[in-house]
Amino acid sequence: MAKNKLVKEREDVVVRFAGDSGDGMQLIGSLFSDSTAFAGNDFATFPDYPSEIRAPQGTIAGVSGFQVHFGHTDIHTSGDKADVLIAMNPASLKANLIWTKSNGIIIVDSTTFVDKGIEKAGYDTNPLEDNSLTGYTIVNPPISKITIEAVKDLDISNKVALKSKNMFALGVVLYLFNRELDSVNEFFEEKFKSKPLIIEANKRVLKAGYLYAENVEAINPTYKVKPALLKKGLYRNITGNIATAWGLIAAAERSGRQLFLGSYPITPASEILQELSKHKQFSVKAFQAEDEIAGVCSTIGASYTGSLAVTSTSGPGLSLKSEAIGLAVMTELPLVVVNVQRGGPSTGMPTKSEQSDLMQALYGRSGESPCIVMAASSPSDCFYSAFEASKLAVEHMTPVILLTDGSIANGSEIFRIPKVASLDKINPPIVKANDPDYQPYKRDENKLSRPWALPGTEGLRHRLGGLEKENITGNVSQSPKNHQLMVELRDEKVERVANYIAEQKVIGDDSGDLLVVSWGGTYGVMLTAVEQLRKKGMDVNLAHFKYINPLPKNTGDVLSRYKHIVVCELNNGQFVHYLKSKFPHYTYERFNKIQGLPFMVAELEEKFKTIIEKNNK
Amino acid sequence: MEEKALKEIPQLSMEDFKSDQMVKWCPGCGDHAILSSVEKVFPQLGIRKEDFVVVSGIGCSSRFPYYMNTYGIHGIHGRATAIASGVKIANPDLSVWVITGDGDSMAIGGNHFIHVVRRNIDLNILLFNNRIYGLTKGQYSPTSPKGIITKTSPDGTFENPFNTGELVIGAQGSFFARAVDKNPKMMVKIMLEAAKHNGTSIVEILQNCVIFNNNTHELITSRETKDDNQIHLEHGKPMIFGKNKDKGLVCKGTKLEVVKIGENGITEDNLLIHNQYSEDPGVHNMLARMTPPFSPMAMGVIRSVKQDTYNDSLDEIIKVSKETSPLKTVDDLLTSGNIWEI
Numbered sequence: 001m002a003k004n005k006l007v008k009e010r011e012d013v014v015v016r017f018a019g020d021s022g023d024g025m026q027l028i029g030s031l032f033s034d035s036t037a038f039a040g041n042d043f044a045t046f047p048d049y050p051s052e053i054r055a056p057q058g059t060i061a062g063v064s065g066f067q068v069h070f071g072h073t074d075i076h077t078s079g080d081k082a083d084v085l086i087a088m089n090p091a092s093l094k095a096n097l098i099w100t101k102s103n104g105i106i107i108v109d110s111t112t113f114v115d116k117g118i119e120k121a122g123y124d125t126n127p128l129e130d131n132s133l134t135g136y137t138i139v140n141p142p143i144s145k146i147t148i149e150a151v152k153d154l155d156i157s158n159k160v161a162l163k164s165k166n167m168f169a170l171g172v173v174l175y176l177f178n179r180e181l182d183s184v185n186e187f188f189e190e191k192f193k194s195k196p197l198i199i200e201a202n203k204r205v206l207k208a209g210y211l212y213a214e215n216v217e218a219i220n221p222t223y224k225v226k227p228a229l230l231k232k233g234l235y236r237n238i239t240g241n242i243a244t245a246w247g248l249i250a251a252a253e254r255s256g257r258q259l260f261l262g263s264y265p266i267t268p269a270s271e272i273l274q275e276l277s278k279h280k281q282f283s284v285k286a287f288q289a290e291d292e293i294a295g296v297c298s299t300i301g302a303s304y305t306g307s308l309a310v311t312s313t314s315g316p317g318l319s320l321k322s323e324a325i326g327l328a329v330m331t332e333l334p335l336v337v338v339n340v341q342r343g344g345p346s347t348g349m350p351t352k353s354e355q356s357d358l359m360q361a362l363y364g365r366s367g368e369s370p371c372i373v374m375a376a377s378s379p380s381d382c383f384y385s386a387f388e389a390s391k392l393a394v395e396h397m398t399p400v401i402l403l404t405d406g407s408i409a410n411g412s413e414i415f416r417i418p419k420v421a422s423l424d425k426i427n428p429p430i431v432k433a434n435d436p437d438y439q440p441y442k443r444d445e446n447k448l449s450r451p452w453a454l455p456g457t458e459g460l461r462h463r464l465g466g467l468e469k470e471n472i473t474g475n476v477s478q479s480p481k482n483h484q485l486m487v488e489l490r491d492e493k494v495e496r497v498a499n500y501i502a503e504q505k506v507i508g509d510d511s512g513d514l515l516v517v518s519w520g521g522t523y524g525v526m527l528t529a530v531e532q533l534r535k536k537g538m539d540v541n542l543a544h545f546k547y548i549n550p551l552p553k554n555t556g557d558v559l560s561r562y563k564h565i566v567v568c569e570l571n572n573g574q575f576v577h578y579l580k581s582k583f584p585h586y587t588y589e590r591f592n593k594i595q596g597l598p599f600m601v602a603e604l605e606e607k608f609k610t611i612i613e614k615n616n617k
Numbered sequence: 618m619e620e621k622a623l624k625e626i627p628q629l630s631m632e633d634f635k636s637d638q639m640v641k642w643c644p645g646c647g648d649h650a651i652l653s654s655v656e657k658v659f660p661q662l663g664i665r666k667e668d669f670v671v672v673s674g675i676g677c678s679s680r681f682p683y684y685m686n687t688y689g690i691h692g693i694h695g696r697a698t699a700i701a702s703g704v705k706i707a708n709p710d711l712s713v714w715v716i717t718g719d720g721d722s723m724a725i726g727g728n729h730f731i732h733v734v735r736r737n738i739d740l741n742i743l744l745f746n747n748r749i750y751g752l753t754k755g756q757y758s759p760t761s762p763k764g765i766i767t768k769t770s771p772d773g774t775f776e777n778p779f780n781t782g783e784l785v786i787g788a789q790g791s792f793f794a795r796a797v798d799k800n801p802k803m804m805v806k807i808m809l810e811a812a813k814h815n816g817t818s819i820v821e822i823l824q825n826c827v828i829f830n831n832n833t834h835e836l837i838t839s840r841e842t843k844d845d846n847q848i849h850l851e852h853g854k855p856m857i858f859g860k861n862k863d864k865g866l867v868c869k870g871t872k873l874e875v876v877k878i879g880e881n882g883i884t885e886d887n888l889l890i891h892n893q894y895s896e897d898p899g900v901h902n903m904l905a906r907m908t909p910p911f912s913p914m915a916m917g918v919i920r921s922v923k924q925d926t927y928n929d930s931l932d933e934i935i936k937v938s939k940e941t942s943p944l945k946t947v948d949d950l951l952t953s954g955n956i957w958e959i
Contacts, residue, residue: 034955236956246951253947260707279950280935281942285706290732294699297692297729301672301703304690305711309703327693417956420947455670455688455704455711463636463682465691466675475638476683 006221007178012071013225014079015173018096019088020057021050021064024166028086029066031170031187033237035179036070037414040227043070044379044413044524045237046078046598049351058112058120063095072226076378076524078411080600084176086169088112088143090121105219106136107172109143109165139218143168143209150208151201160198164205171209178224181206231416238415240379240408240521241271244312244338247386249282252308254387255394255426260307261286262298264317267350268406269340272312292320296337300324303333304464306430306454308390312338315357316346318401319364325399326365329490331464332441332450334393334400334428337371338386341405343596352596353406355520356571361401362549362578368487370494372396373549375403375520380415382408385546387423394428396497397449403548405570407598408521428452434459440474447500448493495550504552508534508541514612515562517588519545519575522599526568529604540608545575551582559586564615566591566608568599629660634669636686647798647824648677651745652684654804655714659687662812664712671714672701674721677752677826678745681716695726698733701740702927709928712812715742719760720750723779727759731788737816738927743808744821746781749830767829781821782905782919786898792818793905794918798825799838803849803916810918816926823914836909837916846909850917855888858913865889866912873903875912893921 015032019025026047036043048065055062069079085100087093089112100106113128127133128140147165148158167184174181185203192198213219238246252259259282263273276286285302289295296311303309313321318339328335341357343349361373372392376385382404389402431438431453440462441450453460462474470477471485506515507530518526523544530542543558545551559565559579566589567576576590591607593599634656642648659669669687673679675694682689688711692700697715705713722730722744733740749767750756756769760781764773785793792814796804804822811818823834832838836846848858848866856866857878865888866873876883889900904915944950 037955037957040957040959230959232959234952234956234958236952236954246947249950250947258707260703262703279944280931280938281944282947282950283935283939285931285935287703287706289699289702290728293696294702294729294732297696297699298703298706300692301690301700301705302707303703304670304688304700305704305708307707309707323693324696331690417951420951456667456708458665458667461667461686461688463671463685463689463691465682465689466693467691 007224008221010223010225011073012069012075013084013177013223014067014069014082015084015086016065016067016082016096016099017086017169018063018065018092019166020092021052021054021062022057023064023088024163025064025066025088028166028170029068031184032173033068033412034187035174035183036068037235037237038183039179039225041070041072041225042075042228042230042414043068044075044078044411045069046407046411058089058091058117060091060095060122063092065092065096070225072228074228075413076528077601080602084173086173088166088169090117090123090127093127094121094123100136102135104136105139105176106133107139107169110140111142111144137218139172139216141168141172141212141216146208146212147205150204154197154201156197156201161201164202167202167206168209168212171206172213172219175210175213176219176222178222181210234417235414236417237412238380238383239271239410239412240376240382240404241269241340241410242275243380243382243415244376244386244404244409245272245275247383248276248308248310248336248390249279249284250383250420250423251387251390251426252282252284253420254423255308255390255428257306257308257394257428259284260299260302260309261312262289262295262302262309263287263312264289264292264295266292266314266317268342268409269312269314269317269338271409272338272340292317293324296321296324299335300328300331300333303328303335304455306452308336308394309334310336310338310390312340314340314342315344315348315360318357318360322365325371326367326369327466328399329365329369329371330466330468332397332490333464334397334452336386336389336393337399337401339401339403340409341403349596351406353521353598354571354594354596355405355522355569356574356594357403358548358571358574358578361403368491370491370549372398372400372494372497373403374400374547375545376408377520377523377544377546379408379411379413381523383415391424391426392497392500394426395449396447396493397429397452398494403520405521430454431457431460433457439472440464441469442472443489446496448489448496498550498553501547501552503554504543504545504558506541506543506558509539511561512541513539513562513615514541514564514566514608515559516540516542516608517545517565517567517575517579518542518569519548522568522570525599525601525604529601529608532601533605533608538609538612540612548575548578556583559583564589564611566611568604570594570599629666631656631660633666634659634686636684638683640684641680642677643828645827646677647747647826648681648745650798650801651743651804651822651824652681654801654808655685655743657805658808658812661809662712668711669714670704670711671716672697672704673716674726675752676718676721678716678718679721695721695724696729697721698726698729698740698742702733702736702738705738705740706928706931709739709932713740715740717742717744719744719746719748720758723759723781723784731784734785734788734790734817734819736927737789737791737924739816741808741811741818742820744781744819745824746821747824747826747830748833749826751826751829755829780906781819783902785819786902786905786920790819790920791816791922791924792918793821793901793920794819795821795823795914795916797823797834797838797916807918810921814921816924837914846913847916848913850891850893850904850915850919852891852893852918855885855890857885857888868900868903871903873907873912893918894923896922
């Protein structure tokens with residue numbers, strides 16, 4: 001019997017799917033994201049998966065999660081705590097309860113809440129029965145049981161049937177948010193083309209979840225989130241790693257260069273290599289090297305021949321590449337190094353995010369070895385950052401280290417698709433054959449970049465190498481004065497990039513009380529926190545940095561216009577140290593989180609409020 | 618064997634490849650002879666001088682690119698093969714030569730070395746083996762013979778050395794040849810064969826370090842002993858050697874044995890015939906392994922087999938992808954999959 005249905009409107013909602021790492025949580029998370037896109041909402045997602053491929057089933061170590069934050073208003077983060085938690089077993093409930101709002105809806109598979117599962121999760125008593133979940137709305141269908149029931153007349157085993165149980169959970173959630181089943185059913189038909197039984201099983205289980213939710217009293221009201229007011233255009237959902245790969249492809253197109261990637265698989269950067277391996281139709285050459293060093297060295301070789309040359313890695317991999325990046329500094333060849341940061345040092349926390357490679361990017365090489373260092377702000381910004389890193393590398397003939405991080409690399413948000421022709425043209429300083437004025441280290445007057453002479457071109461034969469070179473001629477030189485000159489020129493070349501990048505913007509007022517400073521992948525959460533406090537009338541402003549070396553020219557000016565500065569970063573204070581060294585006359589407060597977790601909007605707001613209150617005493 | 622199609626031959630000479638930089642190797646160093654052999658080989662290849670790229674790592678031999686008037690990169694220690702791989706993959710039209718030493722390629726660069734061989738990237742790798750670290754002034758190398766006393770092995774080394782040929786063949790090598798610095802004619806001949814081979818060509822050049830390991834290859838270079846301690850392999854010819862051309866090689870079990878023609882009824886017909894194109898590496902391995910004074914050192918092209926190169930395969934996939942991919946433009950890529958309009 002259908003219940004009396006209530007529909008409530010919400011500005012934004014956070015849904016978290018959690019289960020065993022084999023339960024297909026990433027899949028239903030992304031299917032729910034697609035459905036959210038069709039509903040016209042703005043959204044952002046984040047997967048939270050363990051570093052083990054298949055940790056022991058049913059344990060906390062094996063829990064995999066996927067969070068979706070969607071709304072009618074602009075969404076900049078994957079959300080603090082969940083309004084709705086889907087927990088496919090006791091371990092996933094235990095691991096994710098702290099990420100769920102205290103009045104949230106929790107959907108569990110009650111079939112799994114039996115002695116063995118409860119014990120494996122580390123519970124003493126059954127949480128569904130011991131009143132520990134008071135305050136939450138619990139929806140506890142026997143998902144596994146209903147799943148088997150729904151497909152019992154199909155010729156498939158229980159084991160195969162249970163693979164579809166995630167679709168039951170998805171069906172419940174789709175009902176909860178008044179969504180259609182069509183897009184998911186279309187997915188089944190496409191995905192399992194040659195397996196009609198599997199299509200049918202998944203469709204039935206999805207429907208069973210939907211109907212269960214329709215009939216159960218616990219799900220009332222349901223919710224509706226109105227479409228977001230987004231700028232007109234074509235949109236898609238994109239993760240940071242895919243956006244990085246595509247930004248590089250776009251840069252190759254706009255520079256007229258072949259794209260070469262030399263890389264070695266490493267979490268969480270591997271998707272860049274994987275994605276670029278797929279696009280040979282654009283002549284992309286993605287070389288899976290034998291190690292990180294060969295990844296960057298092959299890239300330097302490709303750069304010498306005139307390719308847009310890129311290497312991708314994560315923290316420890318960047319350490320291995322240091323020496324070769326020094327070679328690129330010395331040979332003044334363009335090189336893009338994408339470093340998807342993770343928790344370190346050493347192997348650290350490979351699947352957790354951190355911003356702790358800033359110092360390594362700035363200083364982690366022998367000798368005086370300046371590189372351009374920049375950082376992407378969000379999943380979709382990875383596209384533009386990768387594009388710009390490529391542009392700066394080839395136009396200024398220097399290595400560029402682009403820092404992203406595990407959060408934005410694996411997280412997704414919606415991306416307004418640009419026309420490739422609308423992107424900047426990239427102009428590599430390639431020398432024409434037989435140019436009588438060509439000298440390997442004769443520099444561009446403004447940029448101080450040296451010319452790019454490509455093997456195969458008549459009249460430009462020259463040798464590069466790691467030994468110090470004489471200015472202009474490029475001959476090997478160990479002359480004391482020449483070395484000082486060359487060190488200064490390489491430094492000045494990178495400094496002058498400041499003339500070619502955007503000035504630092506501030507979100508908020510031109511001057512005021514508190515300036516929040518942040519950089520890289522924390523943009524979404526910083527923006528959300530600052531905007532929310534500003535709505536409450538607080539004098540909080542945000543300077544979020546994308547360019548680290550060189551800093552935008554107006555950085556000192558920006559810092560001077562606020563009474564207080566707080567630098568927030570997911571490390572132990574690397575950017576604040578850097579700012580202190582550049583602008584020692586300001587006082588910086590700091591907020592550092594080093595837990596392998598992103599900042600939460602709530603904790604940032606709390607911190608900023610405390611600072612303002614303290615300072616106004 | 619099918620050889621690479623050579624382009625129309627421009628008239629070039631040794632002079633076209635000499636750079637204006639002073640050659641700074643020690644007087645008497647074997648490297649001088651190798652440089653001069655390479656300068657002789659390049660003009661004979663029918664390749665434009667702009668299409669050569671010479672890549673090196675670190676070590677005495679690695680100064681080489683500065684002495685050649687070609688495009689070149691003097692890289693970092695051990696990484697020449699990795700850098701050269703990038704050069705060749707990115708631009709397959711270039712003739713890429715790697716200059717490396719026993720330390721550069723088999724110690725610090727060992728990983729890159731075996732992988733470049735495995736991938737069969739079309740590089741010509743000249744490996745100068747002087748069995749010592751020269752540039753750092755006399756420490757033992759991964760090819761130093763067991764027991765050698767050096768600055769870092771005052772009691773004699775107790776490490777097993779690599780045999781370059783075995784390492785190359787073990788790494789699926791398609792081409793391995795051995796030459797010696799004291800025989801420039803042989804070097805030139807072998808380098809020409811290496812250049813024509815489509816794939817990774819490893820030419821091990823036994824080279825003398827006059828300062829830190831003088832006469833390390835004495836047995837196969839001195840006038841008195843060389844003929845009895847090296848065998849010049851030629852494809853299709855019986856394996857004969859010796860001052861009097863009266864010794865030969867036969868296969869006994871899993872080993873090659875030296876026999877004397879005329880003794881125990883042995884005639885030329887009993888000797889092994891060299892087949893450098895044999896895909897089975899069995900005999901090639903045995904040849905590579907031979908070491909004086911127990912058996913002669915095998916010189917010449919030991920192995921040269923036809924295999925697809927990395928670029929052959931990659932370029933074919935690129936060609937097919939261009940024809941078959943529904944994504945013709947980068948705009949197609951950006952709008953592929955689930956998109957929606959607002």
